[in-house]
Amino acid sequence: MGSKEGKTLPVIVRVLDASSSEAARTSAVCARLSAECSEPILYTDTAPCLQDLADKTTDILIIDLETIGGDEALEAYAVRCPKAVILAVSSMGSVSRAVSAMRAGAHDFLTKPFSLDALASKITFQLQQRRPIAKPCQQATDRAIRVEVANQDNLPTPRNAPEPKQVLGLDRLIGTSPAMLDIHDQVRRMAPSQAPVFITGESGTGKELCAAAVHELSDRNSGRFVTLNCAAIPRDLIESEIFGYVRGAFTGAGDNRAGAAEQADGGTLFLDEIGEMDLLLQSKLLRFLQTGTFQRLGDTASRKVDARIICATNRDPLTEITAGRFREDLYYRLHVLPVHLPALRERREDILPLAEAFLKRYSGEERRNFRGFDADAEARIVSYGWPGNVRQLENTIRQIVVMNDGAAVTHDMLPLVIRDAQSRPNGIIDLSRERSRVAPASRPFGAIEPLWAQERRIIEDALDAFDGNIAMAAAALEISPSTIYRKKQSWSARSL
């Protein structure tokens, strides 16, 4: 776990297995982990486990595939705890089962019966090796309270690793370019206001970090900063995630649940990828903004909360309005304090300070000796286009640190996509072949691959190219990682 106020928090382990004896046995593994674990939480039923994954912090999830009805069901668990290490276990082990479990979100797979040592060493390995994955669904969870951290993955801090420094507000928004200094200035001025903030910018430019800085510098900072990524939640669930629900509101609503708006009472509600909301929900959000009141799904009582709204999108809001996908009245209600985060290629002065900060952070975490970049590596890093912006830069540096060691990062440690960028400016995925295919004048219906299938092929190619790393694949495709999660969900919904 991360560190709060200088103390290392214990690793939170959840175990889901229909057999209580199996669950208890599996949980015994915690005693063998080098990281400090709290008492594991055992579930024999899926519903309470799903609920807790959505509501509470999870560092490790050990999940029995038979209990959840197969590996296809795993994704629903994975999206609820995007930062957890997920170990799938099954008594029906096979290579294809393991592969599909890992595609659905597991980090590793074990066939039952397994030895506790085997499970412990797999978990330890994952905790040490895991690279960052994108935030598919930062629900209204405890983790959304961002009074943290250099260790942004909420991974358990290795016992001997240096404690991450606690940095708040603008310190976390690295950059000294004129554009970034201007953003700092805007954030400082906007923070004390109660008015909504509307943040635009390409994926990975730091919109969420900027929203967190506004919250941290505001007088609401003793309240919660609750993040809801609308792109990562199926559209029909966004409403219940924002406004909550009462028992029986829909199948599976076994209990009353507060939504993100209530959890942000007294604090800040950050609605990321707001353009993903459907029009009906947009009108409910508008009403909430106008009156401060809302109803939980299935409830008749109105509730009132005091939450400051910050929203973000990587789309052009005016284009969305023109296309009829975004309500103009909602836009003007939200677009009171606008901030635009420029792409990293438009503020090249920030690249090196960011790269150096990430190198320092990850060298400390991974116990490496890196102190800087050699001249060739530095030149390449500074001149590369960084289509995935700061997220891509951060992931790249982390990848380099995990895979190498030395005093300086050298040119040959850089991923091929960056070393080779001049010859292939779009990165590793050569889309030019796709585009240059000469289409015959007419082709019979059915000879053309449907758009979703082409899209799926391209995304899966990108994932293969980056070894399944969603953040890197998204960066190369110049889309948000949450788009990949959403697409994957839609493929499973089609049972593809």
Ligand SMILES: Nc1ncnc2c1ncn2[C@@H]1O[C@H](COP(=O)(O)OP(=O)(O)OP(=O)(O)O)[C@@H](O)[C@H]1O
């Ligand atoms: N100026 C910055 N200084 C330090 N880290 C940054 C900065 N900008 C972005 N990052 C890091 O880059 C990653 C992506 O940032 P963030 O999630 O805020 O981007 P985003 O614009 O909200 O992306 P998306 O649109 O895909 O949700 C995070 O790990 C964040 O900490």
